Amino acid sequence: MNDLFNEVFGGTDTSKLTPIEIALGIDNEGRTTATKLYDYLELNPSNYSKWFRKNITENEFAEENVDFYPFVLRYESLTGEKDRQDAKLTASFAKKLSMMQKNKKGDAARNYFVGIENGAKKLVKQIPLTEHPGEVANYLKQMDRRMEKEGIPPYKIAEAFKMVSEQFGIRLPDDFVKVPEYEQMKLSV
Known part of the structure; x- marks a missing residue:
């Protein structure tokens, strides 16, 4: 069973991760990659470069080496060896990007966070305020x-x-x- 767990989660300890962090592929360092996020969001593979540039490198609300750490991924394709821009993303930045998507996965992420906020509001209301x-x-x-x-x-x-x-x-x-x-x-x- 442990072998299957390690194969699925790459040895990541998921006991301290939220469901959205597990879905986004957050690792033990609290990061995921742009490639993993893009795959999770089920976006068109041919638009990855444009998405990467628009949402990561040209994102006015993201700071390099704080929110994302760029690197080049070398891979083998049918036409030979190619380079692909990628980046390690902090968990919070990946969550923000997932909520920005205008598709079913983005809607699911937004619903998840709205649900968390609603749960927190209910919890706060349960704390007894004293009149004495x-x-x-x-x-x-x-x-x-x-x-x-x-x-x-x-x-x-x-x-x-x-x-x-x-x-x-x-x-x-x-x-x-x-x-x-x-x-x-x-x-x-």
Whole structure:
């Protein structure tokens, strides 16, 4: 079974990919190729060069070596060896390009992202907003006492406060949590 999986996905770990990223052929580096995207979009093979130029190299909203990394693909054709322009595309750029297409695949991509946004809206509506801020304050006091008793660092307590507050619709400033410099400089192994 693993051999079949590796053959289909080229050894890419798809457990952290969204369905659209799997469909677009996003690899472990978070990229796909223009060729893979073009094939996914089921566009006319004879128009690839024009599509590549218009949507990638001349795209005013895309930056070379940020959104795409061009290279030349050498392949064998019936008339001999040929070169084809290609590029590694970031996942976000490939998603944008897929949504721009005016065909069934482009419509499917747009519907996917609209569905994700609608799901996020439903999730946000499920977060309980409290009409009793005093209850939240009492809860936070108890949490503070308990965390201090357990020796939790103050910045970790502030992170927990921020998380709980936001669950109740109370927005705290972005700089509410200040991580001490010694924690920021920790090397992760």
